[in-house]
Amino acid sequence: MYQALYRQYRPKTFDEVLGQEHITTTLKNQIQKGNIGHAYLFSGTKGTGKTSTAKIFSRAVNCLNPVEGNPCNECEICKGILDESIMDIIEMDAASNNSVDDIRELRDKVVYPPARAKYKIYIVDEVHMLSKGAFNALLKTLEVTP
Ligand SMILES: Nc1ncnc2c1ncn2[C@@H]1O[C@H](COP(=O)(O)OP(=O)(O)OP(=O)(O)O)[C@@H](O)[C@H]1O
Ligand SMILES: [Mg+2]
Ligand SMILES: [Zn+2]
Numbered sequence: 001m002y003q004a005l006y007r008q009y010r011p012k013t014f015d016e017v018l019g020q021e022h023i024t025t026t027l028k029n030q031i032q033k034g035n036i037g038h039a040y041l042f043s044g045t046k047g048t049g050k051t052s053t054a055k056i057f058s059r060a061v062n063c064l065n066p067v068e069g070n071p072c073n074e075c076e077i078c079k080g081i082l083d084e085s086i087m088d089i090i091e092m093d094a095a096s097n098n099s100v101d102d103i104r105e106l107r108d109k110v111v112y113p114p115a116r117a118k119y120k121i122y123i124v125d126e127v128h129m130l131s132k133g134a135f136n137a138l139l140k141t142l143e144v145t146p
Helices: 021-033 050-060 076-082 100-109 132-142
Strands: 090-094 121-125
Touching: 021 050, 050 076, 050 090, 050 121, 090 100, 100 132
Parallel strands: 090 121
Antiparallel strands: none
């Protein structure tokens, strides 16, 4: 199957994310200590690894055998997330799901526990594309302390 180059070479571990060691080291330390936040905001220039890092993080926190904070990418959980058979990691593209209703739906579902993974994770990609109303609705979810 054809895969665009950028997808083919998407880094799969924190150690493969280049030039962002200040970020990846922090995230790996938090995972090793089991001291993770309930929301993260990645900002930066186009193509610097924000989406890749979010996807790596979603596996690392749920991985059964993390390697120094990196996801192993071999356990059943990592594999299930990679092949998208585990539905607890929800990727939303805010550029196409940018309405208040889409975010309300997220907010309503976020309260249910994960089915297979330890943590349910919403990756809201291109979050700057959310409408003003949707952003305010999302803010309520981000502000809630678990
Ligand atoms: N720090 C990095 N180390 C290694 N490869 C990278 C890095 N940043 C980007 N890449 C390469 O570029 C591709 C796109 O990266 P990614 O989608 O994570 O960037 P992004 O920051 O989310 O960009 P955008 O702002 O366009 O959404 C990756 O699949 C990878 O091939
Ligand atoms: Mg991105
Ligand atoms: Zn794993």
